[in-house]
Amino acid sequence: MQTKFHSNGKLLLSGEYAILDGALGLAVPTQYGQSLEVLATETGLLEWNSYNEKGEIWFQAVLGLDGFKTISASDGKIATTLTALLNEVRTQNPDFLSTSKGAQVNTKLDFPRSWGLGTSSTLINNMAQWAKVDAYTLLRNAFGGSGYDVACAQHDLPITYQLKDGKPVINEVAFDPIFKESLYFVHLNQKQSSKEAIANYRKQQFNKNDLLDSISTITQKMVSENDLTKFEGLMDEHEAILSHTLQIPTVKSRLFPDYPNALKSLGAWGGDFVLAVGNENTLDYFRGKGFQTIVPFSKMVL
Structure with missing residues (x-):
C-alpha cells in the first residue's frame, strides 16, 4: 500500500x-x-x-x-x-x-x-x-x-x-518561451486572501461574456507567443482588463510606476507573486525597494 x-x-x-x-x-x-x-x-x-x-x-x-x-x-x-x-x-x-x-x-x-x-x-x-x-x-x-x-x-x-x-x-501545453530567461517571479512580501479577493470580484458589475472572451484570447496568445515585446503587451492588456473589472489599480501603477518593463499580478491581486520581465540588472530595482524574493522562471516552473 x-x-x-x-x-x-x-x-x-x-x-x-x-x-x-x-x-x-x-x-x-x-x-x-x-x-x-x-x-x-x-x-x-x-x-x-x-x-x-x-x-x-x-x-x-x-x-x-x-x-x-x-x-x-x-x-x-x-x-x-x-x-x-x-x-x-x-x-x-x-x-x-x-x-x-x-x-x-x-x-x-x-x-x-x-x-x-x-x-x-x-x-x-x-x-x-x-x-x-x-x-x-x-x-x-x-x-x-x-x-x-x-x-x-x-x-x-x-x-x-x-x-x-x-x-x-x-x-x-508546450509553454516554454524562448525568452524565459527574461521572466522572473517577484514576491510581494504579503499573503492575499483568495476568499476576500473573490468576494470583491463577485461584487463588481461587468459584461461577463466580454471578460471571458478577452481573457481567453489573451491566454491562447500567451501560450504560443515567442516575441518578448508582444508577450509584454499581452501582460499589460490582461492587467488593464482586470484592473477595470475589479476597480483596483494595477500592481505596477500602485507599487512600481517607474519600472521600465511589464509586470503582471498572479492569483489574488495584492499579494503573493507577480510576473516581471527583466534581467539581472533591472532586478536590483526590486531589491532596492525591499522585495528580496525573486525566483527566475527556470527555477520556479517544473
Missing part, C-alpha cells in the same frame, strides 16, 4: 478571477510542492504533524478516528478545517481509516507558506490520492475555487484550464 504522496505547487499566469466563470487560463506546476507520508500506529488516534520548508513543525494535532474530533491542536482554526476535510474524505469514501488502529501523518512543504503556491491544494491532492477519492470534488466541497490548482498538483507540464458546465477541461 502506498504511504507517501507528493503534489506540485501552482502559479496561474493568466485568467485570474475570470477562470472561476469559465475563462481559459494558463497555469504552471512549480518545482516546489508538498509531500504527505502515512505511518501505521497502534495508538487508536490520528496524529498529524505539518512541517515547513525548514523542517520545523508549523501545525500539530491529535484527532480521534471516530468523526476526527480534535483532542489537541496547536491551532484550533486549522484543526477545524482539517477535521472538515477529513470528514469530507470519509463522505466520499466511507472506508477511509475505518479499520485503522491508528496513524501518524507527516506533511512537508518545499516552499514558505507565505509564497501562496498551494499549501491547501497540494494537501487536498495528496489526501485524495491517499484516500482514493476525487480531488476536484474534495476541493469543491471543502474550499471551493476553480480547481486549476489541483490540476497543477497532478500535472508535470504547463496546462490550459477551463471550466465547461462546471467540469474542468485540462490540456497540457
Whole structure:
C-alpha cells in the first residue's frame, strides 16, 4: 500500500478571477510542492504533524478516528478545517481509516507558506490520492475555487484550464518561451486572501461574456507567443482588463510606476507573486525597494 504522496505547487499566469466563470487560463506546476507520508500506529488516534520548508513543525494535532474530533491542536482554526476535510474524505469514501488502529501523518512543504503556491491544494491532492477519492470534488466541497490548482498538483507540464458546465477541461501545453530567461517571479512580501479577493470580484458589475472572451484570447496568445515585446503587451492588456473589472489599480501603477518593463499580478491581486520581465540588472530595482524574493522562471516552473 502506498504511504507517501507528493503534489506540485501552482502559479496561474493568466485568467485570474475570470477562470472561476469559465475563462481559459494558463497555469504552471512549480518545482516546489508538498509531500504527505502515512505511518501505521497502534495508538487508536490520528496524529498529524505539518512541517515547513525548514523542517520545523508549523501545525500539530491529535484527532480521534471516530468523526476526527480534535483532542489537541496547536491551532484550533486549522484543526477545524482539517477535521472538515477529513470528514469530507470519509463522505466520499466511507472506508477511509475505518479499520485503522491508528496513524501518524507527516506533511512537508518545499516552499514558505507565505509564497501562496498551494499549501491547501497540494494537501487536498495528496489526501485524495491517499484516500482514493476525487480531488476536484474534495476541493469543491471543502474550499471551493476553480480547481486549476489541483490540476497543477497532478500535472508535470504547463496546462490550459477551463471550466465547461462546471467540469474542468485540462490540456497540457508546450509553454516554454524562448525568452524565459527574461521572466522572473517577484514576491510581494504579503499573503492575499483568495476568499476576500473573490468576494470583491463577485461584487463588481461587468459584461461577463466580454471578460471571458478577452481573457481567453489573451491566454491562447500567451501560450504560443515567442516575441518578448508582444508577450509584454499581452501582460499589460490582461492587467488593464482586470484592473477595470475589479476597480483596483494595477500592481505596477500602485507599487512600481517607474519600472521600465511589464509586470503582471498572479492569483489574488495584492499579494503573493507577480510576473516581471527583466534581467539581472533591472532586478536590483526590486531589491532596492525591499522585495528580496525573486525566483527566475527556470527555477520556479517544473
